[in-house]
Amino acid sequence: MLYKLTITGMLKKDSWLNRTINLKVWLIVVILSLLIIILGRYSLLVENYYATGFYPKFSYGWRLLLGWIPFSLGDIxxxxxxxxxxxxxxxxxxxxxxxxxxxxxxxxxxxxxxxxCLVIFVVFYISWGMNYSRKGIAYQLSLDVKPYTLQELDTLTGLLQKKLNELAAQVSMAERTELKSKKQLFKMGDEAYQAISVKYPFLKYEPVSLKPSIFSYAGNFLGFSGYYNPFTGEGQVNTTVPVFTRPFITFHEIAHQVGYAKENEANFMAYLSGREHPSVGGRYSIYFEMYRYSVYEIYKRDTALAAAYRQKLHPQVIRDLLELKIFSEKYESVAEDYFMGIFNLFLKANKQPAGTASYNQVVAWLEAYRKKFGNENL
Structure with a gap:
């Protein structure tokens, strides 16, 4: 009888101990969640202690640990x-x-x-998500990002088109073929950020952790061309999209890796880093995307002016726009509408009120950069 009572007492003690441990774990996770929400309100604090303090060291460790693996562990x-x-x-x-x-x-x-859900929330924001609350590249470069007029937009688009046409006349088939090599593509991304880090040391990117996405074909139907996995520190690139878009995607994903979470900033960082690369194919990819964003903003305000720009495009650019259009139409699906709808809500929940339209806001960053550094440096 005494033996049975002892066993019963031990079981009750274990049950109480388990409940206590569970309660403590819950309490820790809830407190961390609240701290993340509160700290997210102080962008300067996040910029100084997380984005340029903790995160660079943490992400370096992840890339060092997993970057050498040839496949995407995050996708697995x-x-x-x-x-x-x-x-x-x-x-x-x-x-x-x-x-x-x-x-x-x-x-x-x-x-x-x-x-x-709480555990994922905590891990996501500690490992990367707090970057949504940072001051960002506009603060670091002292850019005055604000609404622009149609006249300013016209000037910006004209400069981008001029640069794009010049690069279109120089890019060769050999360079484009080279971009099909994943190894060469990822090397290009590394080289671009090594170059820009000479001018801006806070953009130093090492070691490299870029992987071809195993979901590339699914991504074509869902509407994504790349993504960053904050749980493994890997940048995934969809390597089935038109070859001339791949350098831009690569530069964009590295921007996420070095701590620029917002899509408008990642687009701007792709521009800032990619324009430093010596490869004509790499720079063409950058100006191709920047021109598309800029001329689309014109189209929303003045369709006739946008049409006039199309008449001045280099034949190679026109062919690429057509190829991209055919590619997009080929993979149109209802699934993309649902997926992008969810992604739109995710972006809005993470300090990007414009949702998926925030990608286009890179135009405001480009205009601010043009005003500060001059037309010749665009």
Whole structure:
């Protein structure tokens, strides 16, 4: 009898201990979540202590640890997570049909789901997401980013088109063929950031951690050409998109890796770094994208003026625009609408009120840069 009482007492003690540990873990995760939300309100604090303090060292460690692996570990992680979610959904549906969906099971499942979401939230923001709250490149370069007039936009677009046409006349098929090499593409990204870091040391990028996405073909249907995995520090590039867009995508993803989370800033950083690269194909990719963003802003205000710009394009640019249009139409899908809708909400939740339209806001950064450094330096 005494033996049974001892066992019962031990079980009760273990149960109490487990509950205490669970409560402490919950408390730690909740407190960290609240701290992240509160600190996110102080952009200067985030800039000085996280974005230029903790994060560069942390991300360097991740890239050093995983950058040498030839495939994307982050993609494997996402694939594993997708499988787990599907399995859990199937199990839940089976329980419903078998009438095994009890109140206790529902409460336990909800508790587990909420805890999982909180853990992901904390890990995401500590490992990278706090960069959404930083002051950013406009602060670092003292750029006065503000709304622009149609006249200013016209001047900017004209300069971008002139540069684009010049590069279109120089780019060779050999250079384009070279961009099909993933190794060469990622080397180009590294070289661009090594070059820009001479002028701006805070943009130093090493070691390299760029991977071709295993979801590239899925990305064509969902509408993404690259992404950064904050849980592994890897930059994924969709290597099935038109070859002339790949350098820009690579420079953009590296921008995320060095701490520029907002899409307008990542686009601007892609421009700033890519224009330093000696390869004509790399620079062409940059000005091709910047011109597209800029002329689209004109199109929204003055369709006739936008049409006039098209008449002045180099034949190579026109061919590339057509190729990109055909590619986009080939992979149009309902899935893309849903995926981009979710992504739009994600961006809005992370200090980008314009959502997916924030990509186009790079035009304001370009105009601010032009005004500060002059037309000749665009």
């Amino acid at each position: 992680l996402y694939l594993f997570l997708i499988i787990i979610i599907i399995v859990k959904i199937v199990q839940s549906v089976r329980r419903i049909f078998k009438r095994q969906w009890t109140r206790d099971f529902f409460a336990s499942s909800l508790k587990g789901f909420l805890f999982g």
